[in-house]
Amino acid sequence: MRHSVYGRRLSRTKNERTSLFRGLVRSLLISESITTTEAKAKAIKGLVDSLISKSQKRTSGSLREVESFVIWPDIRKKLVEEVAPRYKNRISGFTTLVKMGRRQGDGAMMVKMSLIGESAGPSQLVIPEKIIEAVEKPKRVRKATKK
Template identity: 45%
Template sequence: MRHQVFGKKLNRDIKERKSLFKNLVSGLVDKGKIVTTEAKAKALKPLVDKLVSIAKKGTLASKRQLLAFFQRREVVNKLEDTIAPAFKDRQSGFTRIIKKGERLGDGAKEAVMEWVDLPARPAGGPAGRQGKIEVAPKIEKPEEKAKVQNDKK
């Protein structure tokens, strides 16, 4: 019987598991979605729900709780300023898990974890870059032109 079992161990001790979850949640907050294994995504979902619920409170105590977990002020600010207000009407279920398939290297089942109601980031890549990067046309050197003409003869 599984009395008082907290969740999945993921073949790690408590420090490794806490570090893994902190990094995965930080990546989710920073990038909007993460690609990981199904088991990790399923184990992470309740933690993300709890952290977003804490961020929705908006109190000083809740900010300190989030800082104690993340230890990165940028992540806490983004969670409180952009993500939590987007979920003000939603009680739980802030993320979705989309099954992706098996990884080629080891055959592990992969999944994409992303926010449910947040608008997607623009397709321009990182936030600072807008539009496509133009590639300069290739300029042929005189030596290459002569070499091409000699080959045709």
């Protein structure tokens, strides 16, 4: 009997999927941004969010759950001591996906997945009014049609 699988299969067996997800999460936590396919990024987005949330709780049970997935001690230490405290005021949404275009060989949509930085709010860039006026399009005035 064919049973359904929670999450995305990605044409892999359970062990292959687990290994792939561990490798992607490891790369993301080391470099804080990775370039991968859109399907793989969407598949690990929730996993990364749950790992960071569990690391924020810092209870023995939640840390054991993190330890069961992140098997590398140095990366686990970085997750608990550096990454999780950075998001103390955030409940979820620790990652962002930016589309990079299609891959040359097979046309797969590539995305850049990265951890959100501390300045995740709106940018404080000041734009001179001359530039704003030049960019704005003039309003088009329509004449009434005769019947």
